[in-house]
Amino acid sequence: MTTSPDPDAVRIGTFEREQCVEALGVHFAEGRLETTEYEERVTTALGAQKKSDLVPLFADLPDPHPPVLRPPAPIPAYGQYPQPVYGYTPAARGMSDKSKLTTGLLQIVLPFGIGRFYAGHVGIGVAQLMVVLFTCGAGVLWPIIDGIIILANGGHDGQGRRLID
Template sequence: MPSDPDPDQLRIGTSEREEASRVLADHFAEGRLTTDEYDERVAGALAARTVAELRPLFEDLPAPRPSFLAPPAPPFGSAPPNPYAVAARPPAGPPAPVSDRSKVVAGVLQIVLPMGAGRFYTGHIGLALAQLFVTLVTLGVGAIWPIIDGVLLLVNGGVDRDGRRLSG
């Protein structure tokens, strides 16, 4: 005798029949069932005695489905899937190349000389020229951009013009 009964052969009760009828009513309201199909399926749901007798009533319908027709829960002790889990990292390969430029030097240059000096140092000439231009045109008010950029370089690091991570 098997230890676990076949889930489809389990007997259902009034609550399962009523839930199946409610879900069929939702499908009818969405226009997925004609009046005749709806009447036939509800009659089948009310006459059903097992899960196996209800399953065919929903095979050709999309979600929603009655909750008792959902896949079985994972065994006790196993963790449910985490929808916020980060994908597994790719296999470890060679370490990412590190730049010969320093994030500390770049950040300090951005803060002390807030005209894109740190970005010139890292090789981002276009960004450095934009910061220089904004700082000059706004008569120094635009220097807030390079200063914030310098703080971010110090905290988060950055990359050089070749995409290599700045050294610590």
């Protein structure tokens, strides 16, 4: 018999911590947090190890809350998705429909930010394109290294969903 772990006891990563810092920035900008309190909450968010460490940071704040603190969406019944794969599409599993292999290879083979455009990161794609163009090709290392990192560690699409393997 397998038991699933308590969702609040699951370890979080850098992506989730950054989402919390971004949400705290919104509350700070809207005047809900004073500077010292904002700094304390950001420090706590950056040092958080588990989802349960983040819950108190937003207990007294209205939305927006980071996606990591939202309840998981219910898994729909089989057949509710077009062309189901083993019952669920990548989007139903919180995954992107974009491939990390394609993204990484595009970054390496066409080092002008093309892989970032493909994954939906238009801002980073434009930045990489401009760096390569304005440095007469010397800035080509950035997209190539970026492609290698994507191939090794994976990444996220423009909507924050994990790229599929």
